[in-house]
Amino acid sequence: MLYIKIQELHKRKFKVAQIAKELKISRPTVYKYLEMTFDEARTYIEQPLGKKKKLDHYKDWILAWLEEYPHLSSAQIHDWLLERYPDLVVGGSTVRTYVRGIREVYQIEKKTIVRQYEAVPEQPMGKQFQVDWGETKQKTVNNREIKLYFIAFVLANSRYKYMEWQARPFTTRDAIRCHENAFQFYGGRTEEIVYDQDHLISVSENAGQLLLTAEFQSYVNERKFKIHLCRRADPESKGMIENVVKYIKGNFADSRVFRDIEDWNERARQWLERTGNHQVHQTTKKRPAEVFLLEKQHLQPVSSPLSYESTNNQSITRSVSKDNTIRYKSNRYSVPLGTYQNMSENLVWIEIREEDHKKLVVGKEANGEVIAEHIISSEKGKLIQNRHHTRDRSKGVEEFKQRLLSHFEDQVQAAAYLDEISQRYPRYRRDQFTIIYKVIQQYQDLIEVVLTKCTTEKLYNANDFRDIAHHLNALRDEPVEVQSFYTSSPKHTHIKASTRSLKAYTSILGGRV
Structure with missing residues (x-):
């Protein structure tokens, strides 16, 4: 042709x-x-x-x-x-x-998209990281489409790159975890880190006085690095990382087939070694991996990942491993069996408390329920395990559920409702049941109507169960004032209506409240 x-x-x-x-x-x-x-x-x-x-x-x-x-x-x-x-x-x-x-x-034509960037001065070694986030849509092995999110780092002098991916949008805790992983990857940190005005780390620029989110500000205080936020709509001021994000999207991610997030991150690391940090950079005309060997000597050392203690007693997150342990200062500490869940974030909060001995306290959330406590070991490479964490606590939860069922007249409906809650919140069954138990203690005469309402509306959440009970109780106790037609008689000015039973309200509303 x-x-x-x-x-x-x-x-x-x-x-x-x-x-x-x-x-x-x-x-x-x-x-x-x-x-x-x-x-x-x-x-x-x-x-x-x-x-x-x-x-x-x-x-x-x-x-x-x-x-x-x-x-x-x-x-x-x-x-x-x-x-x-x-x-x-x-x-x-x-x-x-x-x-x-x-x-x-x-005759295969290539379509190109041209973006313009302004040249920025070269930074000295060890001076600056640039960080940014990106997202892509990838085809899966099942020929479906999935949205992936990544964070990218680049050393301003050597152009040595790092990236990390996940299958959900980033949170501030994710950003902090990835910073720690990046510092370990590079073997240190720079004096300054450049960011866009991202909602994960900053609240506002405030005319030059940076306002960071409380969680990220606490992290910056611990790691003690300087922050430079780019002005809005000014990508040229961080053109290096803009190009890196474009490079990752256009070279690594473009048209690559997704299997699972672990495989994807492993292939990303291989790509960095094979291409991202190995190919000659068009601006510096040098291989980033070779220049990094020199720049690495100028980085400031950091401790092991998330192994710092906050002077403000702030909590820090940890990832729960498949063996239901978390890492702290080169040791593994156990958490209760079942804490790790597939298809879940698997993050817990830790806090270091100064008592007779330094104690590691683990909770499901900041200042929330404590699920594990350990005396911190001064050794390294040890497994510190609480023997109670190896026992399956599901039996105790099942007994709790049976106690709840004994309070209901329609135990079949109640059992189906509690089973649905257990399936939706497997890690928080006890917390959910505790809320329902408090409602039973406070509003014993309302629980049958509340159960029917929640089941009908498919509100399988203990907080909804509690809120509906509060609402029904407020309805039945609320007095109704009626203006009298006999204005000449003062004693009939206000008439207080008698309080009806709850069944009367439900029958009027056709079974709905």
């Missing part, structure tokens, strides 16, 4: 430059096809890149990628080849030339 199009345009008196522009090919390609007969062109197409090339063995892969994803860059093709064939040794210019040739022969 390319040969036929060139010949047609040539017959229509198009010049070689015009043909090249019209068909988006090079002028040497036009000259080459004009000198061929149809049979010669067909033979050439069977070996499209002329003489045998180093990448001919991978031509089918490259062609398939370009046909399915025409926007792919040669750098991304290069990375995908290295991912599939780790032993392949080929230069970037070789890949660019080969990909350009395939695009011309098979």
